[in-house]
Amino acid sequence: MAKLLETVDLVTNFYTYEGVVKALNKVSLVVDHGSTFGLVGESGCGKSVTVRSIMRIVQEPGRIEGGKVIVYLDERDKQAGIDLLQQSETYMESLRGDRISMIFQEPNAALNPTLSIGDQVSESFLFHQKKEMCTKIYEDLCAPECQLFYPIKKIQQAVYGMASNNPYAVSLKIMNKVPILKRWQKRLKKEAKKRAIDIIDKLGIPNPAQVVEQYPHNLSGGMKQRIVIAIALACNPVLLIADEATSNLDVTIQAQILELLRRLKEEVISSILLITHDLGVVAETCDRVGVMYAGNLCEVADVKELFGNPLHPYTRALLDAVPKFSVEKELKSIEGNVPNLVTPPPGCRFHPRCPRVMGVCPQTFPEMKEVKKDHMVACYLY
Amino acid sequence: MTQQHPRLREFKFTLYRIFRNPSAIIGFSLLFIFAGVALFAPQIAPPKYPHNPYLMPHKGFSPTPKPPSQTNIFGTTSGQYDIFYGVVWGTRTAFKIGMFVVGIAAFVGVTLGAVSGYLGGIVDEALMRITDVIWAIPTLVLAMAIIVAFGRGLDKVMIALALVGWRWYVRVIRSEILTLRDQDFVQAAKIMGVSDLKIILRHILPNAIYPVLIMASMDMGSMVITASFLSFVGLGAPKGYADWGQMVALARNYIVGPPGDPLKFWYAIVIPGGCIVLFVLAWNLIGDALRDAFDPKLRRR
Amino acid sequence: MEKILSLKNLKKYYPILSGVFRREVNTVKALDGIDLDIYRGECLGVVGESGCGKTTTGKAIIRLHNPTSGHVYYFGKGIKSEEPVDITITKNFALKRLGIRGKLQMVFQDPTTSLNPRMLVKHIIAEPIKSQERMGGRELEDRVIALLKLVGLTRDHLLRYPHEFSGGQRQRIAVARAIATDPEFIVLDEPTSALDVSVQSQILNLLKSLQQTLNLTFMFVTHHLLVVKYISNRVAVMYLGKMVEIAETEVLFSRPVHPYTYALLSAIPIPEVEHKLGRIVLSGDVPSPVNPPEGCRFHTRCPFAIERCLQEEPLLEAVEAGHQAACHRKHHIEALIAENFGQNWISALR
Ligand SMILES: Nc1ncnc2c1ncn2[C@@H]1O[C@H](COP(=O)(O)OP(=O)(O)OP(=O)(O)O)[C@@H](O)[C@H]1O
Ligand SMILES: Nc1ncnc2c1ncn2[C@@H]1O[C@H](COP(=O)(O)OP(=O)(O)O)[C@@H](O)[C@H]1O
Ligand code: SF4
Ligand code: SF4
């Protein structure tokens, strides 16, 4: 499969007053076109920082200190990788929410409480698909079945013809400021609203026409999360990054959203990068999994392989620590606590808790090795 | 790290957080100077009338201020009152006003707010309605009414300010307590059979008191300003009393000097006025620093 | 089996106040007639979606609120009453006088908010002991240290503030505080859901061993079915303020009856790749407890709802000994599942 996203030795630090939080220590992962990559780990291990670094939206006082984030937006052109860390901020803005979309754990933070759902979803369309929508309206206007008072039709054709060439033309910007001329956008807004209703309908929300008139506080958490997904989809992303997007939801609602994501991956988006702390969610939805611990990626493998034949001691311990469905076994706990990333343990960061620690472990950091086909582990045991 | 008592460690950490902030350093230095002046007022400016040291000494009755000289290092203001003496003893007055008013207001407000917030129900309803009534009274009008009824004096001003000052504290502490009351640790204390009074004293107030501290420090400044204003309009301290507002009032007619030399009497206004500004600034800076230091969102971990 | 607590038709309606005069305009029916027996020495799991009333049930038992109606009978040992005590009508001071206050305890979901941030661990754990009995300083400290040992902490931790601990350690402190008064019954309200997976298992194992050594009865509230499966003997499934199914753990996970239980089972993400239950994705959201649906509360989302379900409310009735369910079609659900979702479904459970 062709690569879509690749991070190489990504390093991100936070300069807090308690010291430097070494949140990411050389994280290298690959997300393929057409796959769902799951990133699991306990809280604070750097999952969110990884994706925030990828999108270059690390919060203050964080800094990306090194590494590469390469995207191959075109599946066929394998050479044309772009290193996002070298790109301008303008380029990133055009990429975020367009080719790469992101949804977060808290839908409330992503929705504006004072705007109706319809406005928010159609705004996303107006932002990302203005040109395409103008072209469509222009074609509709030129179509023979369009029955409009002739002069008005002519004027609208002229305006939308112009807009479909360049929706951000100066003359249109001026028109947007003039009270009466501003109304040329009416059709455009109507089209955006129509698309909003369509996409909300597609996401399995009953009564979309009614929902678009409502405000975020009228909706439940699961519905809100679906609206956020709708906004993220407005622009046909190739990659959808979902950071704990279902963690705050009830199991039955979580099942709905996961089902939805699975369907969308088949139909609309090419790949999903799913971040979660729930091994169950990974087992159910992902093709490939990366396990993180204290800012390191310690194991990457296909789902079946990872759950069937975990190699890294941490992965094993983690799998032994979660209750299962079919096996009745005493849960093993991992002794100790997740280390503080200001002073992470030297060498392998898992060594103070590792049951199989050896002499070399505290000395140098184990590099990621491909021990089997498509199965990579960072541990001196292999 | 050597073993320290955790309270000491916590205290040190809080101090560290406060003094990380430059505004705290400025604020506390200013406050330190003011406090020193207030404390050593009898040494810095020995009173002429030992039984009534707040009375400013004056030589002569000339209404025109005199510039700084050997005998009056800050000059004299209208009525020939010594500005230096007034400023020094005015510091004491300022502390007196601030501490009395804020002390009473905070104590009354915290008590009422705590009771009201914790008990809820009818008690809360009644107390809040009373507070609403107090809110409707403008401070200045109340002060004037009291002064008209009982005569002029700084003590009356302080009483008037204290009478209305507590209403802020009631609201703040009550809303803090309403959120704290439903917190799990308070519920946990309840199911362990801890008495209500102990819950308020041990669990709720220690967690609710920080906004009060912040407010109190801001209030110290604003109360002194209000008192100065009342003195300025002639409702506060009597003539000759060592009070910054009163001294600005004395120089009221000399704010602008004679034509051609508008800044001639600057010392009569700027020195006492500057003291008011610096005093208020000190408390506000401290309040700001406390707010930053106690912000729960920024507390470690 | 000996009962320790018996809930009879327990209801809790929270008023919704509105307008200038804060008049009651409606009520949230958080609990709407709960009947439940809890037996001595068991661990009863209570599962259900958010807002279905799990916490409200737990808080009613330890009387953190006054239920609207219904009774909670406590058959206590070592209390100053021979008769079962109705917790719902006993005043707070009477509970304390009878020695019940310390017998019923609770561990809260989030250890960050359930420990007073301005108290030292020593005082946090000593507080419940002090409110029960008089004790000298030395003796008290020894008792606190013994409790800390019991939950896997040491005396070094005595003089620290809660924020100096990790989430798991904080939850240990909360557990130590709950067992400080020598309780008989503890409500555990999602004690592990704020914790990391690796720490979750530590706490679960700790609770399990404490239950053994101290002869405790637990009510374990959670939304995580796999955790319930691991820790409890019996499970009660709640939906919108009602119990819909109560059964022994093995029975519930192998022969469930209620369609909602099936849906919950199919919705849990299982961390095993071989084992996959088919999905029964429920449509829609949980209805609001302000206006719960008429008839069977689950009918808006139930794939098997029939005419009768819309009108008549099903009662919680025995399916077999020790297994109750509230569904009009309780004897047909298994066949219906097999018919609609495939026989595999049923065999996957067994
Ligand atoms: N103090 C309160 N005032 C008003 N309504 C309340 C109050 N406490 C709970 N409720 C309502 O009662 C219902 C049941 O709440 P409860 O806390 O018991 O749910 P839960 O099952 O514990 O859910 P969760 O899994 O989210 O903890 C909810 O609809 C909730 O909104
Ligand atoms: N804004 C921030 N300021 C300081 N430290 C941060 C910030 N965001 C994250 N970190 C630190 O980075 C590490 C990884 O965090 P994160 O990626 O959010 O974890 P998770 O795996 O739970 O998503 C943690 O140690 C966290 O404390
Ligand atoms: S490198 Fe050593 S300490 Fe780290 S996981 Fe492997 S065996 Fe354990
Ligand atoms: S009573 Fe009817 S609606 Fe309710 S669970 Fe049973 S079949 Fe479904």
Ligand SMILES: [Mg+2]
């Ligand atoms: Mg995160």
Ligand SMILES: [Mg+2]
């Ligand atoms: Mg709850």
